[in-house]
Amino acid sequence: MTACAVVLLAGCATEAKVENPFFTEYTTPFQVPPFDQIKIEHYKPAYLKGMEEQVAEINAIINNPEAPNFENTIAALDQSGKLLSKVAIVFSGLNSANTTPEMQALSQEMSPLLSKHSDDINLNPKLFARVKEVYENQESMNLTKEQKKLLDETYNDFVRSGANLDAEKQEKLRELNGKISMLQLKFGQNMLAETNAFQLVIDNEKDLAGLPDNIIANAAQDAKAAGMEGKWLFTLQNPSIMPFLQYAENRELREKIFKGYINRGNNNNENDNKQVVKDLITARMEKAQLMGFNNYAEMALETRMAKTPEAVYNLMDQICVPALKQANVELADIQKEIKKDGKNFTAEGWDWSFYTSRAKKAKFNLDETQVRPYLQLENVRNGMFTFANNLYGVTFTAIENIPLPHPDAEAFECKDADGTHLGVLYLDYFPRASKRGGAWCGTYRSQTYKDGKRVAPVVTIVCNFTKPSPGQPALLSADEAETMFHEFGHALHNLFKDVHYYGISGVPRDFVELPSQVNEHWVFQPEMLKLYAKHYQTGEIIPAELVEKMDKSGKYGQGFVTVEYLAASLLDMDFHVLNEIPADMDVMAFEAETLGKRGLLKQIPSRYRTTYFNHTMGGGYTAGYYSYIWAEVLDADAFKAFTEDGELFNKEMAAKFRKYILTPGGIDDAMDMYVNFRGKEPGIDALLENRGLK
Numbered sequence: 001m002t003a004c005a006v007v008l009l010a011g012c013a014t015e016a017k018v019e020n021p022f023f024t025e026y027t028t029p030f031q032v033p034p035f036d037q038i039k040i041e042h043y044k045p046a047y048l049k050g051m052e053e054q055v056a057e058i059n060a061i062i063n064n065p066e067a068p069n070f071e072n073t074i075a076a077l078d079q080s081g082k083l084l085s086k087v088a089i090v091f092s093g094l095n096s097a098n099t100t101p102e103m104q105a106l107s108q109e110m111s112p113l114l115s116k117h118s119d120d121i122n123l124n125p126k127l128f129a130r131v132k133e134v135y136e137n138q139e140s141m142n143l144t145k146e147q148k149k150l151l152d153e154t155y156n157d158f159v160r161s162g163a164n165l166d167a168e169k170q171e172k173l174r175e176l177n178g179k180i181s182m183l184q185l186k187f188g189q190n191m192l193a194e195t196n197a198f199q200l201v202i203d204n205e206k207d208l209a210g211l212p213d214n215i216i217a218n219a220a221q222d223a224k225a226a227g228m229e230g231k232w233l234f235t236l237q238n239p240s241i242m243p244f245l246q247y248a249e250n251r252e253l254r255e256k257i258f259k260g261y262i263n264r265g266n267n268n269n270e271n272d273n274k275q276v277v278k279d280l281i282t283a284r285m286e287k288a289q290l291m292g293f294n295n296y297a298e299m300a301l302e303t304r305m306a307k308t309p310e311a312v313y314n315l316m317d318q319i320c321v322p323a324l325k326q327a328n329v330e331l332a333d334i335q336k337e338i339k340k341d342g343k344n345f346t347a348e349g350w351d352w353s354f355y356t357s358r359a360k361k362a363k364f365n366l367d368e369t370q371v372r373p374y375l376q377l378e379n380v381r382n383g384m385f386t387f388a389n390n391l392y393g394v395t396f397t398a399i400e401n402i403p404l405p406h407p408d409a410e411a412f413e414c415k416d417a418d419g420t421h422l423g424v425l426y427l428d429y430f431p432r433a434s435k436r437g438g439a440w441c442g443t444y445r446s447q448t449y450k451d452g453k454r455v456a457p458v459v460t461i462v463c464n465f466t467k468p469s470p471g472q473p474a475l476l477s478a479d480e481a482e483t484m485f486h487e488f489g490h491a492l493h494n495l496f497k498d499v500h501y502y503g504i505s506g507v508p509r510d511f512v513e514l515p516s517q518v519n520e521h522w523v524f525q526p527e528m529l530k531l532y533a534k535h536y537q538t539g540e541i542i543p544a545e546l547v548e549k550m551d552k553s554g555k556y557g558q559g560f561v562t563v564e565y566l567a568a569s570l571l572d573m574d575f576h577v578l579n580e581i582p583a584d585m586d587v588m589a590f591e592a593e594t595l596g597k598r599g600l601l602k603q604i605p606s607r608y609r610t611t612y613f614n615h616t617m618g619g620g621y622t623a624g625y626y627s628y629i630w631a632e633v634l635d636a637d638a639f640k641a642f643t644e645d646g647e648l649f650n651k652e653m654a655a656k657f658r659k660y661i662l663t664p665g666g667i668d669d670a671m672d673m674y675v676n677f678r679g680k681e682p683g684i685d686a687l688l689e690n691r692g693l694k
């Protein structure tokens with residue numbers, strides 16, 4: 001007992017000298033967060049102090065004896081809560097990319113406090129009264145376009161946050177907000193636990209038949225790391241399960257891992273998400289109805305480019321018919337391959353990838369393994385930088401000796417054509433248990449202004465690419481290369497941003513994928529491939545014949561891809577257009593019914609099923625998963641604009657795209673921004689052509 005106390009005291013004494021990094025200005029290169037100094041114990045005090053400071057700032061606004069005006073109310077509110085944002089942006093970034101049980105526990109602990117804190121601001125009647133006064137007297141204030149937009153957004157945000165509700169309803173709203181944020185958090189944590197829990201352990205070499213050598217080597221390495229040397233371990237991480245489904249000849253094992261994947265969160269254990277989903281969609285619906293809408297989708301869509309659920313369903317209906325037709329053609333090809341294989345079963349979900357890949361090979365004589373050697377990670381990365389340089393004149397230079405969000409990440413400085421510093425970009429490529437799945441782009445500091453000067457952003461791209469075996473280079477699949485260019489588009493959107501106020505820095509959810517998806521169009525253009533797709537051993541540029549095969553086969557499989565995506569988008573919408581939720585609702589039965597009634601194929605499950613659909617259940621893309629295809633209408637049309645003159649690196653269009661889309665945040669209505677760039681509204685034809693659905 002005594003010994004412990006002494007140790008503890010000594011510990012306290014030394015730690016007291018280390019200042020909380022969030023409480024001082026970062027003194028690191030480019031003032032990136034000092035990741036190496038930030039410890040778990042720094043977050044909570046910073047969160048608490050951050051909230052306290054913002055409360056004081058809000059009180060100062062309310063108690064200002066001067067009449068409310070733009071500067072003392074709207075701008076002051078926009079600038080409040082700096083410390084809180086500073087800690088939250090680092091915590092949430094790391095909680096996704098490199099979480100720990102302690103961080104997860106802390107996010108659970110902070111969630112209700114943060115939810116209450118933002119409600120205290122959004123439902124503060126004195127604050128709203130001042131905002132309203134400015135809003136109603138804006139004509140006399142001579143505001144800039146940016147200021148006017150911030151004022152409108154601020155006022156509308158208050159209204160949408162319940163400022164106009166009576167006290168009783170506001171109390172109910174607070175309760176629902178707290179509940180929703182806890183449930184979203186719980187959903188994500190269950191999903192991570194379920195993804196990590198599944199293991200397919202192979203101890204008979206025969207069961208590896210069909211798998212490429214690098215995948216086998218990785219599985220051996222994963223088994224060894226898990227204390228099962230001599231065996232092979234496959235997991236539900238994409239770089240492990242996806243090649244397994246594509247190549248493993250053992251059908252039973254494909255079924256096993258496939259079922260493991262599609263049943264995450266649906267195993268009736270402590271990480272089951274069914275009740276979480278039901279509680280969540282109920283709370284969201286109640287919130288929407290409290291706010292005067294029929295359902296959550298109506299409320300969420302009000303601020304989007306699409307504006308109404310009808311507009312979303314209308315677009316999806318137009319794509320669904322040709323996509324299903326194409327998926328049935330692919331299914332027939334699959335059945336042919338099964339027959340060729342000397343078998344006569346009907347294809348199931350776990351057969352799709354395996355036989356599509358064979359059908360593709362039979363049709364185009366192209367196998368993904370032929371392409372990978374030309375897509376070495378570093379080459380793709382450098383190609384991506386060259387691409388940005390060719391279009392926008394910007395450069396990326398590696399930065400040494402800078403704190404990294406994880407030792408596996410690397411850092412680059414982005415400079416404008418004239419040498420101006422635009423921001424820092426981190427790249428973090430490979431999966432680990434502490435990282436959530438998928439790929440994303442985030443920031444560790446958003447672009448802002450301080451004392452009239454632009455403060456550059458700190459941007460991060462996080463992926464889950466195939467990890468190379470020790471001593472081997474990382475060779476990407478075509479999909480992974482495309483993902484990298486996609487996330488890089490989000491990164492450029494962040495790096496180019498030049499906005500004076502936080503409140504108008506973002507763009508609507510269904511517009512945000514335009515900058516990222518438009519980049520995907522360049523990745524496999526022959527002229528682009530020449531710049532980066534070099535064989536990792538010989539340095540030979542990817543042969544024209546292989547490029548032609550890639551081009552032809554590129555559209556193959558779009559039936560499946562489009563249908564699995566549409567299924568998820570419909571599922572997301574269908575859950576959120578409900579005006580009532582029956583007490584005995586079974587969310588999995590709802591999923592089966594809602595997709596079944598549209599004639600979707602049983603072999604193509606929704607890209608994400610209900611219990612692991614983090615985009616919609618975790619928040620972020622709620623009633624918004626459709627955004628990818630909504631934005632695809634825009635990006636397909638935009639790419640047409642770029643290349644109409646037959647020039648792949650059209651600098652004039654790039655300058656316009658940067659000026660009207662990538663730089664000004666959410667300064668205008670999204671359609672107006674698009675029309676400013678393009679000169680007209682987009683049509684759906686370019687999208688259907690690109691997907692080979694026309």
Ligand SMILES: [Zn+2]
Pocket residue numbers: 486487490513516
């Ligand atoms: Zn994206």
